[in-house]
Amino acid sequence: xxxxxxxxxxxxxxxxxxxxxxxxxxxxxxxxxxxxxxxxxxxxxxxxxxxxxxxxxxxxxxxxxxxxxxxxxxxxxxxxxxxxxxx
Amino acid sequence: xxxxxxxxxxxxxxxxxxxxxxxxxxxxxxxxxxxxxxxxxxxxxxxxxxxxxxxxxxxxxxxxxxxxxxxxxxxxxxxxxxxxxxxxxxxxxxxxxxxxxxxxxxxxxxxxxxxxxxxxxxxxxxxxxxxxxxxxxxxxxxxxxxxxxxxxxxxxxxxxxxxxxxxxxxxxxxxxxxxxxxxxxxxxxxxxxxxxxxxxxxxxxxxxxxxxxxxxxxxxxxxxxxxxxxxxxxxxxxxxxxxxxxxxxxxxxxxxxxxxxxxxxxxxxxxxxxxxxxxxxxxxxxxxxxxxxxxxxxxxxxxxxxxxxxxxxxxxxxxxxxxxxxxxxxxxxxxxxxxxxxxxxxxxxxxxxxxxxxxxxxxxxxxxxxxxxxxxxxxxxxxxxxxxxxxxxxxxxxxxxxxxxxxxxxxxxxxxxxxxxxxxxxxxxxxxxxxxxxxxxxxxxxxxxxxxxxxxxxxxxxxxxxxxxxxxxxxxxxxxx
Numbered sequence: 001x002x003x004x005x006x007x008x009x010x011x012x013x014x015x016x017x018x019x020x021x022x023x024x025x026x027x028x029x030x031x032x033x034x035x036x037x038x039x040x041x042x043x044x045x046x047x048x049x050x051x052x053x054x055x056x057x058x059x060x061x062x063x064x065x066x067x068x069x070x071x072x073x074x075x076x077x078x079x080x081x082x083x084x085x086x087x
Numbered sequence: 088x089x090x091x092x093x094x095x096x097x098x099x100x101x102x103x104x105x106x107x108x109x110x111x112x113x114x115x116x117x118x119x120x121x122x123x124x125x126x127x128x129x130x131x132x133x134x135x136x137x138x139x140x141x142x143x144x145x146x147x148x149x150x151x152x153x154x155x156x157x158x159x160x161x162x163x164x165x166x167x168x169x170x171x172x173x174x175x176x177x178x179x180x181x182x183x184x185x186x187x188x189x190x191x192x193x194x195x196x197x198x199x200x201x202x203x204x205x206x207x208x209x210x211x212x213x214x215x216x217x218x219x220x221x222x223x224x225x226x227x228x229x230x231x232x233x234x235x236x237x238x239x240x241x242x243x244x245x246x247x248x249x250x251x252x253x254x255x256x257x258x259x260x261x262x263x264x265x266x267x268x269x270x271x272x273x274x275x276x277x278x279x280x281x282x283x284x285x286x287x288x289x290x291x292x293x294x295x296x297x298x299x300x301x302x303x304x305x306x307x308x309x310x311x312x313x314x315x316x317x318x319x320x321x322x323x324x325x326x327x328x329x330x331x332x333x334x335x336x337x338x339x340x341x342x343x344x345x346x347x348x349x350x351x352x353x354x355x356x357x358x359x360x361x362x363x364x365x366x367x368x369x370x371x372x373x374x375x376x377x378x379x380x381x382x383x384x385x386x387x388x389x390x391x392x393x394x395x396x397x398x399x400x401x402x403x404x405x406x407x408x409x410x411x412x413x414x415x416x417x418x419x420x421x422x423x424x425x426x427x428x429x430x431x432x433x434x435x436x437x438x439x440x441x442x443x444x445x446x447x448x449x450x451x452x453x454x455x456x457x458x459x460x461x462x463x464x465x466x467x468x469x470x471x472x473x474x475x476x477x478x479x480x481x482x483x484x485x486x487x488x489x490x491x492x493x494x495x496x497x498x499x500x501x502x503x504x505x506x507x508x509x510x511x512x513x514x515x516x517x518x519x520x521x522x523x524x525x526x527x528x529x530x531x532x533x534x535x536x537x538x539x540x541x542x543x544x545x546x547x548x549x550x551x552x553x554x555x556x557x558x559x560x561x562x563x564x565x566x567x568x
Contacts, residue, residue, distance in 0.1 A: 003400075003401045005471045006402060007471075033448045037433055044438070048442045049449060052418065052449075053449075055414055056411075069462070070463040070466060071459060
C-alpha cells in the first residue's frame with residue numbers, strides 16, 4: 001500500500017462556488033486598485049484575470065486559527081544585522 | 088518493476104568532443120597544461136558565432152571580457168597557489184543576474200539599457216573562483232513571462248530539434264549548455280525555471296535549498312521562492328559550481344548561515360540502502376503528461392533500485408494544490424516588485440509578462456496570506472516525507488520540449504508544474520537526463536532531498552550518471568547554422 005504524507009484537509013471551505021467576476025467587475029477592481037491602463041491592456045486583464053481568480057478561490061479558507069503563514073517572520077537579529085542598502 | 092525498454096534517440100550522438108568537455112574535465116586538462124583557458128574560450132566563442140543566429144542563447148556576448156579573464160586565469164594556472172575552484176572555466180549568466188559594467192536587461196524593454204554598477208553576489212563569487220564569463224543568457228521577461236516574440240530579443244531555441252523551445256525561463260542557459268557553447272551557467276529557479284530547461288535540453292539543473300545561494304543583485308521574480316543554481320552537463324560539475332557560489336551573504340535577508348560544505352565529498356558513496364520515495368501520481372495517469380515520460384522515469388528508478396536503493400511509491404498532495412498556492416504568492420510578490428512600471432509604462436512589458444502578472448494587482452491581502460498559510464502546511468507535508476525517505480523522485484517534467492508557437496500567447500496558467508512543490512518547501516531538487524522521447528527529445532528524472540542535503544542529492548545523481556550514458560549524448564538535429 002502506498003504510504004501517504006498528505007496532511008489532513010486544513011478545512012474544506014473555499015470560495016470556488018462564487019460566480020466568476022464579469023469584465024465590468026474586473027474593470028471596477030482595477031480602478032479601485034488605482035490602475036490606469038490603456039483600453040487594450042485592460043482588455044487583456046479582463047481576459048487573463050478569471051484564470052487567476054479561479055486559482056485563488058481554490059485556496060482553503062477555514063484553517064485553524066493558529067495555522068501560521070510561511071515567511072512572514074524574519075528574526076529581528078537578521079534585520080538588525082542588515083547593512084545599508086543602495087536602491 | 089515491469090519496465091519497458093527505454094527509448095533511444097537516433098538524433099543523439101554520444102561524443103567526447105572538446106566543446107562538450109565538462110567543468111571537471113577542463114580543470115583536469117588545465118592542471119596538466121593539456122589545455123589553455125584562452126584557447127578554450129576562443130573555441131567556444133567561435134562556436135557561439137556559428138550557432139547563435141539559430142539558437143538565440145545570448146542577450147549579450149562579452150568576448151573581450153572573456154578573453155581578458157581567460158588570460159588572467161592562464162597566469163594563475165602557472166602558480167597553483169592562486170588557483171580558484173573554477174579558474175579558467177567558461178560560464179554564462181541568465182540575464183536577470185546583475186553584472187557590473189555589463190548590460191543586464193531582464194530580457195525586458197523596461198531595462199533594455201540597464202548597466203548595473205555592482206555585480207550580483209553570485210557573479211562576484213563566480214569571478215572570485217576564477218570563472219570566465221562568456222556572456223548574459225536569454226531568459227523570459229524578468230524570469231517569468233514567456234516565451235515572448237514581442238521583445239527586443241527572440242526567445243532561445245532548443246538545439247535538440249529546430250523549432251522547439253528549450254523550456255522555461257533559464258532557456259538560454261539550457262540551450263547553450265546542450266549545444267556545447269558553455270560547460271556551465273547560473274540560472275534562477277522560482278517554480279522550476281532551472282529544472283524545466285534542464286529537462287527539455289538534456290542537461291543537469293540544480294535548485295539549491297532556499298537561502299543557500301545569495302539572491303542579492305538578481306532581478307526579483309518572487310522574493311520568497313527565488314533561488315540561483317548551477318546548470319551543467321554532469322552532476323559532478325553541478326557540485327563543483329555550487330561549491331563556488333554557496334555561502335552566507337549579510338545583504339540577502341533570506342541568506343542562511345551554514346558551515347562551508349564540500350559538495351563533492353559523497354559523490355562516490357553510491358545508493359545502496361538509500362530510501363527513495365517515488366511520487367508517481369504527480370505525473371503517471373495525468374492526461375497532460377506525455378506518454379513517453381512514465382516508462383523512462385520508471386526505468387531510471389529501476390537503475391537506482393538495481394544498484395541497491397529501496398524505492399517505494401508514496402503519495403503527497405496533488406500538484407494543483409501546490410500550484411494554486413505558489414502562483415497566488417508569486418503573482419502578488421511579482422506585481423509588487425514591478426508595480427511602479429505597471430502603473431507608469433505597462434505597454435513596455437511583453438504581452439506574456441503582463442498576462443501572467445498584472446492580475447497580481449487584484450489579489451487581496453487575505454488571499455496572499457491564505458496562500459502563505461497553505462505554503463507552510465504543504466512544506467510540513469514535504470518535511471514529513473523527508474523524515475522517512477532520503478530522496479524523493481518523480482518526473483523532471485511532464486513533457487518533452489514544446490514546439491515554439493508565436494501565434495499562441497493566450498495561456499495564462501500552465502498545467503501544474505511538477506517542479507513547484509520543492510519551491511514551496513524550499514528543499515534542494517535536481518533534474519538529470521534519463522532518456523529520450525520517441526521523437527528524440529530529452530526526458531528527465533527529478534530528485535529532491537531534505538533541506539541542505541545537497542551532498543546526498545549529488546551522491547544519488549552522480550551514481551545514476553555513472554550507470555547510464557544519457558548525459559554524454561548531444562544534439563545534432565537542431566544545430567543549424
